[in-house]
Amino acid sequence: MFILTSGCQKEEAKPDEQDVVQVKSVKREDAKKVIFFMVDSLMSQAIDDGIKQDKLPAFQYLTEHGMYYKDMVSSFPTMSVTIDSSLITGTYPNRHHVPGLIWYSADKKKIINYGTGPMEIWKQGGNEVLQDALINLNGNHLNPQTPTIYEDLAKHGLKSGSINGLIYRGAANHRLTMPDWLTGITSLPKEVQVKGPDFFALGSLANPLENVKELPDGLTKRLGLSNEYSMEAVKYLIKENKLPDFLFVYLPDLDQKLHKKGPQERSGVEELDKQLGSLLQQFGSPQEALRKNIFIIAGDSGMTSLYSAQNNSVIDLPSLLKDYSVLKQGESVTDETDIVLAVNEAMAYVYNLNKENSLRDVAQALTTDPRIDLVSWKEKEWIHVLQGETNKEVKYTSNGSMVDRYQQKWTVEQDLDVLDLKLNTNVNTKNQTLSYGKYPDVLQRLSGALHSHSGEFLVVTAKPGYELADRSSPTHEGGGGHGSLHEKESLVPLIICGTNEKPQYLRIVDVKPYLLKLLTKD
Known part of the structure; x- marks a missing residue:
């Protein structure tokens, strides 16, 4: 992501995709949609403190009108790419085959790095890192024999979407379009064909709303890899009545703040609360939002305060x-x-x-x-x-x-x-x-x-x-760090609103079967 956000120009508009045409749920109008928000490094302590101080009205409403768990068990290592693979496939790495943000392939005799830090990326080769992160991760590293929730929903005739999700393999054809400056300094092709859900947005690399709505995907907006982009894209689908049956929304902003300032940092959660509150109002009111939809908010990993x-x-x-x-x-x-x-x-x-x-x-x-x-x-x-x-x-x-x-x-x-x-x-x-x-x-x-x-x-x-x-x-x-097995980094919050159905167990690998049960029941 460091390389992607260091370019010098914004791309011209790309060809239209068919996402907006094909995404709307085909189920009856009164069937509830499921919107899942994965918040990078969200912790229950921050939610509890903010509610106690009357600084998180949206979180307070959702926790009071739904089920709020503080101890869902994440995957391991507690790194986003592995955790998201576990969420989307319902399995641990022994079955989904994404071991971590960085690992060594004995077959290829090379380090696989999806984007750790600038110096490490520079030494290992930006070209190879981008190939692995943008092409190989979903294309072949994620076990092809382990189905994702997007693939399973497609088999049931249901529509799905992913906004800024790291793991997105699905049944529909899409393309990533690389900026000219990036193809000029790497061997990446201008366009990469990928498989994803019906609606697929990944910053400016895949923006199905390019010619219908202005999204914050410029260089000063981290090429759309941000909460703002994700939320604005969801708002558009709500406004146009085009929500799919299941929508995964990745919100990355909090993680960076916590790495820098430690888990006691609170401004990021307060900003997230404002974004959630604004989104709920898109339905007219929070009450109407929960009447029409099932909202699920989860953290992916906790954080530990690091010594100086x-x-x-x-x-x-x-x-x-x-x-x-x-x-x-x-x-x-x-x-x-x-x-x-x-x-x-x-x-x-x-x-x-x-x-x-x-x-x-x-x-x-x-x-x-x-x-x-x-x-x-x-x-x-x-x-x-x-x-x-x-x-x-x-x-x-x-x-x-x-x-x-x-x-x-x-x-x-x-x-x-x-x-x-x-x-x-x-x-x-x-x-x-x-x-x-x-x-x-x-x-x-x-x-x-x-x-x-x-x-x-x-x-x-x-x-x-x-x-x-x-x-x-x-x-x-x-600052803050994670990756280990310890409960401080492994237990994450889970908020479920709009249904009384509960997951069988409070583990991230149990979320996929839970979602399928919600979405496929008569």
């Missing part, structure tokens, strides 16, 4: 692995490369390319740093987890006699405290139940990441207050 640079908030992974040959960013893998790093803020994949080095040895080199929280890897059917600093260990595998709250079955051995697990045994039935502490749904989420792509690698997380880094990774000292 003076308090050593950044964990330099290359220095912890100084006894190994760690690939430098921008260089190619050779026979001498021992380790490749892919850092997702408070989480990292550490790839072991030298078969003479064991994953356990690399893990123990990392756990010497007291700021490391967990280091995990898989061996055959078992997943091993070491606790930072103490080197205590727990291992687990699926299909055992221990049942968690989501009816998932496990066998867990050794020190359960490493993952803050509690085992309860019913003396009458002898049934064993597992309960989670500060790492929600940790067994399935961690397993999902470790089985998300091929290769021999570790999953590393930092303790709250710290973030991991390679030589050119973006850091946020004194």
Whole structure:
């Protein structure tokens, strides 16, 4: 996104798309539409504080007239591209195959980066980053065998839409149109054919309203990759009575503010509240909005307050692995490369390319740093987890006699405290139940990441207050960060208005089946 927003001119109008013609729901007029707002880094603490101070009237109305949950479990790593893939497919990364914002492809022997920080993008090659982010992510990295909600709705004859969604694969044909300045400095084609929902908007790259409504998609407006663009596009569909049966709306602005100022920042939530209030009024009143529609608002991940640079908030992974040959960013893998790093803020994949080095040895080199929280890897059917600093260990595998709250079955051995697990045994039935502490749904989420792509690698997380880094990774000292398994970064708010139907479980992977149930019931 850094590269996309650094150009020097705005494109002329592009050819019309058929989105506005084909998007309107074909269901009966009294059937409720579902509008889903994904708010990057929205947290319940900010909502609660703002309501208490009478600064969030829209949120107050929605929470008082709907269901408000504060503990929906996100995906892992807690990075938007992976979380959105989990939301849209209803699966963890082991099935949707998008491991993180950055990861290493053993097949192609290259780093896959969807857009981390400017220096990292520069070193890894802006051309390749854009190819992966704009073409490969939805085109082939997102598992073609795992259907998205847009594809499933199309099979039911229902209309859907995505506004600024990162994950958008659907059944309808669309195109991304690249600016001239971008095609001039990269090998990207002028137009890229993509598959998406019936209505597909992605800033100025795909603006189906180009010739019918003025949207804020210029250079000073981040090429439309903003809350303002998303909200204005929704308002147009409301005004013209062209809402699809399901509309996904991505609101990215809050994340940037929280990374810079930390999770205590409140101006971004207050601005979001004004935008939501204005949108509700498009129906005439909030009451009328909820009579005609189901509104769902969710955060994608929480944030942890990071220590300042003076308090050593950044964990330099290359220095912890100084006894190994760690690939430098921008260089190619050779026979001498021992380790490749892919850092997702408070989480990292550490790839072991030298078969003479064991994953356990690399893990123990990392756990010497007291700021490391967990280091995990898989061996055959078992997943091993070491606790930072103490080197205590727990291992687990699926299909055992221990049942968690989501009816998932496990066998867990050794020190359960490493993952803050509690085992309860019913003396009458002898049934064993597992309960989670500060790492929600940790067994399935961690397993999902470790089985998300091929290769021999570790999953590393930092303790709250710290973030991991390679030589050119973006850091946020004194601000906010996420990526880990910790509840501070994993539990997000979910607000549902306009229906009494509830999801089976409060996890982001359970939202898709919930939405399908809402949309396909008679």
